[in-house]
Amino acid sequence: MTPKATTSLLTLAKKYAKLGFNRYRKLHVLGKLFIWLVILFYICMGITIIVLTPARISQFLYDKARALASTRFGWLIICIAIVCVSFPPLIGHTTLMFLCGFAYGLKGFWIGAVGSISGSAFAFLALRFLFSARLRAWSTQNQKWQALESVVRTKGLSLIILIRISPFPPWVYSNSLFASIEAVKLWQFVVATFFIMPKIFLHTFIGSRMAALSDGDQRGHMDTRTKALNAGLVVGGIIITIFTSWTVYNLVQGHIRNMTEFTPQVDELAAEAIEDYDEEAPLLSPTRV
Structure with a gap:
């Protein structure tokens, strides 16, 4: 990773850490x-994993x-x-994609794909139908939007x-983001959702490899090289997911901030609207407009 990318990653991490702390203070x-x-729940879960051992827990989850x-x-x-x-x-959503591969192997990709397309379309229609009037009132007062x-x-x-x-905003907030943009049609949203299928396949693949390592019987028939290969595929898949997500995010932000059809101010406001969406969220904010 280049020094510039590392600096950008640290800046984004600090931004979200500050945002999270400010939200906590307002709660x-x-x-x-x-x-x-x-x-406390996660602490207890960590202690439970240590006491019961990861092997027993992974076998239970596999069964x-x-x-x-x-x-x-x-x-x-x-x-x-x-x-x-x-x-x-x-x-x-990501956890369920792993579960598709964990339970069904690579065949789970089709379950994840159908569920993702259907779920995002239902969310898009429901949010737009329920909050259309509120959205119009809100958007007329927000320059970023x-x-x-x-x-x-x-x-x-x-x-x-x-x-x-x-990758930003995450899956569920991305659904509400597009439902919030009146210029986006349902067919455009569905077509765009098809382009996340490679990510769903990768998550499913990681889940299938995790299943092979979780089952004591399968693991017992593996030699050290095969175990290392499966573990490497899991770790490699996770690294690829993180790297590609970060790369795509920077490409999207760079593309929006450098569009020649608009003034730099408009480009910057549009990019900030995506970055700050989960903070402002016109369809999710408890504040009435």
Whole structure:
């Protein structure tokens, strides 16, 4: 990674750390309590993993995943779960993509693909239908959003695809982002979503390799070289995911900030609208307009 990329990564990390801390300070006491309960949960989960050992836990998860895969409508259960986490503020899309590969192997890609396309389309339609009046009232008062809408309206499908494959905003917020932009049509959003299929395949592949290492029987029949190869594929897949996500994000931001069709001010406001979307979120903010 180049020094420039490292500096950019550190800057983004500091920005989101500061943003997270400021949000925490604004939370009600119950909200802060919930955050600490979540932290306590992860601490307890870490202790549990240490006590029970990763091998026993991974075997348990593998057995449950195989039981789900052998269920007649197990694939439908996962699809419904994917649809549900496509609606904000729920999260877990990437985890479910891993589960598709963990339970079904590479065949799980089709489950993840169908669930992702369906879930994102349902979320797009539902959010736009429920909040269309609120969106119009909000967007007329926000310069960043007006800039983003004008940029998307002018550039069309090509820019929509670029933003869609970018890792920021994440899956669930990306769905609400496009539902918030009136210039984006449903067919454009669905077409753009097809371009994240390579990412879904990669997540499914990582899940399938994790399953092979989690099952004691399969692991027992592997020699050291095969185990190392599977572990390397998992780690390599994760590294590829992180690297490509970061690269795409920088390309998208650079493209938006350097469009010659608009003034530099409009380009900057449009880029900031995407960066700060989860903070401002016109369809998710509790503030009424």
